Amino acid sequence: MSSATISSRRVYSGRVINLDVDRVRFPDGSEGELEMVRHPGASAVVPFLSDPEGVDPQILMIRQYRYAADGYIYEIPAGRLDPGEEPEVCAARELREETGCTALRMDRLFTMYTTPGFTDEKIHLFMATGLTSGDAERESDEFVELVPMPLSTALAMLERGEIQDAKTALGLLYAAGFRTNS
Amino acid sequence: MSSATISSRRVYSGRVINLDVDRVRFPDGSEGELEMVRHPGASAVVPFLSDPEGVDPQILMIRQYRYAADGYIYEIPAGRLDPGEEPEVCAARELREETGCTALRMDRLFTMYTTPGFTDEKIHLFMATGLTSGDAERESDEFVELVPMPLSTALAMLERGEIQDAKTALGLLYAAGFRTNS
Numbered sequence: 001m002s003s004a005t006i007s008s009r010r011v012y013s014g015r016v017i018n019l020d021v022d023r024v025r026f027p028d029g030s031e032g033e034l035e036m037v038r039h040p041g042a043s044a045v046v047p048f049l050s051d052p053e054g055v056d057p058q059i060l061m062i063r064q065y066r067y068a069a070d071g072y073i074y075e076i077p078a079g080r081l082d083p084g085e086e087p088e089v090c091a092a093r094e095l096r097e098e099t100g101c102t103a104l105r106m107d108r109l110f111t112m113y114t115t116p117g118f119t120d121e122k123i124h125l126f127m128a129t130g131l132t133s134g135d136a137e138r139e140s141d142e143f144v145e146l147v148p149m150p151l152s153t154a155l156a157m158l159e160r161g162e163i164q165d166a167k168t169a170l171g172l173l174y175a176a177g178f179r180t181n182s
Numbered sequence: 183m184s185s186a187t188i189s190s191r192r193v194y195s196g197r198v199i200n201l202d203v204d205r206v207r208f209p210d211g212s213e214g215e216l217e218m219v220r221h222p223g224a225s226a227v228v229p230f231l232s233d234p235e236g237v238d239p240q241i242l243m244i245r246q247y248r249y250a251a252d253g254y255i256y257e258i259p260a261g262r263l264d265p266g267e268e269p270e271v272c273a274a275r276e277l278r279e280e281t282g283c284t285a286l287r288m289d290r291l292f293t294m295y296t297t298p299g300f301t302d303e304k305i306h307l308f309m310a311t312g313l314t315s316g317d318a319e320r321e322s323d324e325f326v327e328l329v330p331m332p333l334s335t336a337l338a339m340l341e342r343g344e345i346q347d348a349k350t351a352l353g354l355l356y357a358a359g360f361r362t363n364s
Contacts, residue, residue: 113346
């Protein structure tokens with residue numbers, strides 16, 4: 001919903017997303033229909049296993065099965081906001097559920113629209129430091145392998161096109177910049 | 183469709199996207215249902231108005247109305263692939279349609295999954311150089327203002343959170359890195 005909404009028709013209600021077809025008033029006063037995937041938003045987190053100010057710190061990447069990519073791809077831990085949940089709380093929860101780790105500190109890096117042409121999804125990016133490991137609690141359709149690696153290795157994989165997930169690419173570049181600037 | 187697809191049911195066919203609910207075989211052999219927004223893919227382009235090797239080159243950003251964001255947001259020119267269209271051809275076409283500019287040269291920067299949890303959309307990022315201006319040919323529901331600015335200004339806006347579009351953030355960071363590395 002927005003100030004431009006004239007009417008909204010839900011054409012699909014799903015487990016992860018809902019799809020609306022909305023009648024919209026455009027900036028020039030004309031009207032049209034738009035398809036809009038409604039999403040609650042998500043948080044994603046770059047987990048540092050060693051001091052982010054140290055030489056080439058260790059981070060915790062994941063390899064996750066993605067049907068959309070027809071296989072496993074490299075990502076950072078992430079997941080959807082629960083109703084009313086703060087992005088930082090979601091980031092800590094998803095980190096714990098997917099990797100078993102709890103973080104002493106969570107710093108916000110960036111908030112991104114994933115693809116605003118057809119969805120209102122926003123992802124909030126964080127970096128986590130001061131990690132303690134524990135047991136993961138994954139959902140039954142989550143297939144995740146933990147892959148600790150130096151940040152420099154992740155950046156090299158990004159440069160070679162071996163990392164293609166947008167939130168992961170931005171998280172890594174911001175985490176690398178955060179180190180340089182701080 | 184993928185090697186994991188058991189069956190696929192189209193629940194919505196739209197102008198921009200289609201939505202399928204697929205029965206899927208997961209890596210552990212179990213089965214489940216997934217919602218998947220099918221998208222043809224897109225190209226996006228960082229247009230350089232001056233020599234990208236020069237001091238603080240000028241780029242061409244756009245301000246585009248996005249219903250999902252309830253207003254205008256800063257982006258780089260982008261649009262969907264036509265059937266069978268090569269990403270580089272799409273990038274040149276979208277640049278011409280949205281800004282009127284034609285480019286002498288188009289260099290590939292990165293290919294990203296926008297949000298692989300629920301869509302197969304990939305965006306191919308390019309940088310365009312050697313621009314000649316002409317007349318834009320926008321679609322009736324595209325509301326776009328051209329905003330030329332120094333690359334340093336765009337990067338500062340990104341740092342202040344005034345640019346939030348994922349493809350634009352990655353395009354700017356890659357275009358800035360391309361300058362440094364080349």
